[in-house]
Amino acid sequence: MDLTFSLRRKEIVEEQPMVMEVQKRWPALFFKEQICEEFFHITNKDLLGTFRTAVDKYTPKGAFGKEMEDVLDKLDDETSNIVRHRKDAALRGLPVFLREEPMDLFKQCLESDPEDGATNGVAVGILFVLEDGVAPTSSAMVQNIAVILEETIVLEEVPDLPSALAYLFGLLYALNISSPKTLKYTFDTFQHLFMEIGSDCTQRVRSLQNKLLL
Template sequence: MLASEIAKYKVYPSSGDIDDVAKTLIQKYPFLKETGSVTGCEGWKVSLKYKMANYRTTLRNIGCPEVAINTLQHKREREKSPRRNNVKKPRKAEVNFLPQYPAGETKKSLEEERQALLIEVKKTNNDQIIKTKMDKTFAHRRREVIEEMPFIAEFKSRWPALFKVPEINAEFTRITTVPLLSTFMSSLDQYSDQLMKILRKKGGETARRITAALSAISQSSRIEVKRECILKAVIIYLNENPENLIKEYMDFNVMEADELERMDLGVYKIIHEGAQPDDSLEDVGIIIERCTVLPDLRDV
């Protein structure tokens, strides 16, 4: 069945996706091409849209969470003013958008696992236990994120184990099947020389700011410094100010602490007085919704 094959990739295909399927269909089977149609597949596009709608109904009836979450009945339970067009669906690369609960598990049993995790994170040398429990509760956590859309501070209090670099990387892999940190860093390193060539082609005031952003590269042999400089230069290249995202502080004080508490999204780095480009940073952290989600990082 064509609809079931499409659903293996996307339960909610876009109009562009439907167009691609219809065109591929008549290319592979020319006898299906419609006479009198501009594209030869207009009727197939309409048919495929209806087939997908009917197939989603079938999936909803058997309890597929990715479809059930968008039923009007489900929305009434979650939203004060449910809207029919407020469809929750995977974004690009979200392979495991809303997975089923593991076999034999329920919302209640996984909530008990979450509560057990709160105890485990207070212990030492039990990273493997935490990882196992985080893997097990992934579906429960995804439903909470997608259905309830909690504020970051509330979510952090419920899932403190997630707010560590290894678990963020693991969660990204659970959702997309791609390792976040190694993929991003290797790609950045691979294309860094090409990026620098492009960045240096800019002229005027932007060129001056890019040159200033890249200047630390010649003063340090650390790859982390080079990466940070390139990322800042890319932000400038895109006509943005890196200082709006990355805040640098020398000898952190109370006034600067107040500034961080008002930050909705950003990265802070604290440098000790007289530090050289090769010196380690005192602290690096990420803030989201005025909540420090990742402190004590090694570099930007």
């Protein structure tokens, strides 16, 4: 894949193929390790390492600002893995702080639901597959975390939400796909705040950064 990077990049940028076409042409590009390699070739950044470090930096207590503390304290009672649970909850609540809609990014379905029903109409998203017949407060309810692009699940069995968001961000770069306009500030946060790519950070994201560092 390293030897064909230039050819692959030229095809993707100039021809702008659909995701399914890229999957057929370059199936290895959708392996977890290769997503990281491709992102490094493009940005010279460690995808997973940089993203996870940013999550730790900006959520020292697992919360994006003081406003979420009461909510997260309640959620702590529902799981034994408090650190992971609070980070996941904070990431899922990030669009709220940026005045965007979390459901535009995060989807969920049951194991028994048809796959196409969960991905229909989803251009960019993270899918939580929930165990059938389990109460919503159960820490075991999430059976699979998947990445959706152009109504297609392109990556499954991701171990946690920070990794899923990092892989999604990396795939957008690898496939030269623009982030959804409805999630402009959420992805600006990932790009400028988490990954430290580019300098044209929006005022809304700067304001969020100041709050997170209080």
